[in-house]
Amino acid sequence: MTKRNLLRLCIVLCLCACDSDDSGSNNTSQTSPTFIFTHNWDGSQVSNADFNSFQFTTANGESISIERLRYVISDITFRTNNGEVLNTDFYNLVDVTNNDGLNFTLARTIPAGNYANVSFTFGLDNEDNSQNYLDLNSASFNVPDMLGGGYHYMQFDGKFINSNIEEQGFNYHAIRAVDNPGTNPTFPQDTFFTVNLGPVNIAAVTEIEVEMNIAQWFKEPNLWDLNVYNQMLMPNSTAQILIYENGQNVFSLGEVSQ
Amino acid sequence: MKKGILSLVALICLNCSDDDTTGYQPTSMPLEIPQIFSNNIIPPVIPNDNPQTIEGVALGKRLFFDKILSADGTQACASCHSPQTGFTDNTATSDGIDGVFGTRNSMPLFNLAWNYSERFNWDGKALSLEQQAEEPVENPIELHSDWNEVIQRLKNHPEYPELFRRAFETSTITKELTTKAIAQFERTLISANSKFDRYSLGQATLTEQEINGLDIFLREDKGDCFHCHGNPNNPLWTDNDFHNNGLDSVFTDLGLGAVTGDPNDNGKFRSPSLRNLAYTSPYMHDGRFATLDEVIDHYSEGLQNSPTIDPLMKKINEGGVQLATQEKADLKAFLLSLSDPSFINNLDFQD
Numbered sequence: 001m002t003k004r005n006l007l008r009l010c011i012v013l014c015l016c017a018c019d020s021d022d023s024g025s026n027n028t029s030q031t032s033p034t035f036i037f038t039h040n041w042d043g044s045q046v047s048n049a050d051f052n053s054f055q056f057t058t059a060n061g062e063s064i065s066i067e068r069l070r071y072v073i074s075d076i077t078f079r080t081n082n083g084e085v086l087n088t089d090f091y092n093l094v095d096v097t098n099n100d101g102l103n104f105t106l107a108r109t110i111p112a113g114n115y116a117n118v119s120f121t122f123g124l125d126n127e128d129n130s131q132n133y134l135d136l137n138s139a140s141f142n143v144p145d146m147l148g149g150g151y152h153y154m155q156f157d158g159k160f161i162n163s164n165i166e167e168q169g170f171n172y173h174a175i176r177a178v179d180n181p182g183t184n185p186t187f188p189q190d191t192f193f194t195v196n197l198g199p200v201n202i203a204a205v206t207e208i209e210v211e212m213n214i215a216q217w218f219k220e221p222n223l224w225d226l227n228v229y230n231q232m233l234m235p236n237s238t239a240q241i242l243i244y245e246n247g248q249n250v251f252s253l254g255e256v257s258q
Numbered sequence: 259m260k261k262g263i264l265s266l267v268a269l270i271c272l273n274c275s276d277d278d279t280t281g282y283q284p285t286s287m288p289l290e291i292p293q294i295f296s297n298n299i300i301p302p303v304i305p306n307d308n309p310q311t312i313e314g315v316a317l318g319k320r321l322f323f324d325k326i327l328s329a330d331g332t333q334a335c336a337s338c339h340s341p342q343t344g345f346t347d348n349t350a351t352s353d354g355i356d357g358v359f360g361t362r363n364s365m366p367l368f369n370l371a372w373n374y375s376e377r378f379n380w381d382g383k384a385l386s387l388e389q390q391a392e393e394p395v396e397n398p399i400e401l402h403s404d405w406n407e408v409i410q411r412l413k414n415h416p417e418y419p420e421l422f423r424r425a426f427e428t429s430t431i432t433k434e435l436t437t438k439a440i441a442q443f444e445r446t447l448i449s450a451n452s453k454f455d456r457y458s459l460g461q462a463t464l465t466e467q468e469i470n471g472l473d474i475f476l477r478e479d480k481g482d483c484f485h486c487h488g489n490p491n492n493p494l495w496t497d498n499d500f501h502n503n504g505l506d507s508v509f510t511d512l513g514l515g516a517v518t519g520d521p522n523d524n525g526k527f528r529s530p531s532l533r534n535l536a537y538t539s540p541y542m543h544d545g546r547f548a549t550l551d552e553v554i555d556h557y558s559e560g561l562q563n564s565p566t567i568d569p570l571m572k573k574i575n576e577g578g579v580q581l582a583t584q585e586k587a588d589l590k591a592f593l594l595s596l597s598d599p600s601f602i603n604n605l606d607f608q609d
Contacts, residue, residue, distance in 0.1 A: 052522035067568075068569070132297075132491070134298060134299055134300045135300055137492050138299040138300045138372075140485070140489070140492050142489050144476035144484060146473065157568075157570060158569055159569050166575075169567075169568070169570065171569060171570060181477075231478075233478075234478045235478055
């Protein structure tokens, strides 16, 4: 992933070099916090052991089973109490299906201290999404060029019981919303989004739990009817924008352990 | 090349004692990674305890083609994995030394070092390439041999003890070293010079029909092949993962499910690469489809529903994605552009 700009580097160096006032803490030691990604269905823990069985019910009343869930987060950002922003330029593929990437330790250090907000990007912003990531290619996470290229933000596959009381597949795939698929696709709006976790105190050793409430993808503001939106959502910009809107409250800060 | 290596071995042997070599080391032979791979995907998997060497690969190649591994000296690995057919054979299933046919189609062999999950065979039973090479030797419907007897034959052979010593710095021949050598050779079987590879590198032009076929391959509302079979940025043309692709409503072969014991895995088989389809018919884990047209027809209108069918399969109630005749022809043309004649004609891979 490319470095953004020198200004950000200067901010990082400043944070590293300045006294404790900059981070609102008396502790200026450097640390690499670990992010722990956990998943739940309206509060009930979900792991890959819960996959492949119809044990979840969406807000619209459809019974579903989850068979595959993986997504990318990127650009974890730390904002100090003074409003300074420390950007990191990493990404992580969280692969719940294969229990991989659920723990992600920042591959650089930041000053320990109290942060007014920790945030990350769900998916990849447009600049990052235009890069070539060998590991994401190897994981077959690409989006075809005629849909704008880049990568999936999320691949969430499963089955639901449809209105005919039959099992049917769904592919809740989040990508950059795209219209006019082909050689010159257009993009009606950005569909990556920032997740704000709120204030976090980061000590020398800190684990930050990030919770995904999977049920929220189907809940609000758009009550999701799987009989209407189930497959072939990638070229459907309307569906992508609905996914974007429902994603706003999917993630939250869990336990912070030190 | 083989004569050259043997001459070199014989020359060096004159200066060696009967015991393990002193000061000798096999010559490292890293895989030559094609540009289309290094541009797009992460490096191959090479076990720390089995690095590629010139001597190891040469030994593995000789073993691969040598009928000494079979009980009656009539078959070798290459009997079912022939270079001319992309290292598979042209029958639905393969017969072993006793003329008994198995239940699975012989898998093509290429780009194996890029199987990152390291689950081999159609059902993922073998957890490394070395482990995969063990089973066919003793399988009663394949080489139907006995490893102890194989090792004894190799020990009594006029050349193999020295070849093992040069490859592994020991004159003690074992099953583990035998399979390590075969795995080293198999890792050299790299195919990355198809017309489409050259197109991706700006060295070739696709026909309009092939371009249309790529479009169908990639469109989620058409073929939607790419979710399981790679894309121009994943030139393996497989995800090496396990899927139930709707072949049967009732399973006679549980596939991955028989390995894991998890009924949710029943009917799942590893996605094969779409490279070299021009040479590797028949298709599917049981070789049920004789032609590529039959394969495309299956995904278009032949899907069978079952509890474990992959949710990526679409329009199951209609039998599949319902491609038009021209779309099928275009898709086929694109798929054939992934075949690599230089691979099947590579003399380094032939006996």
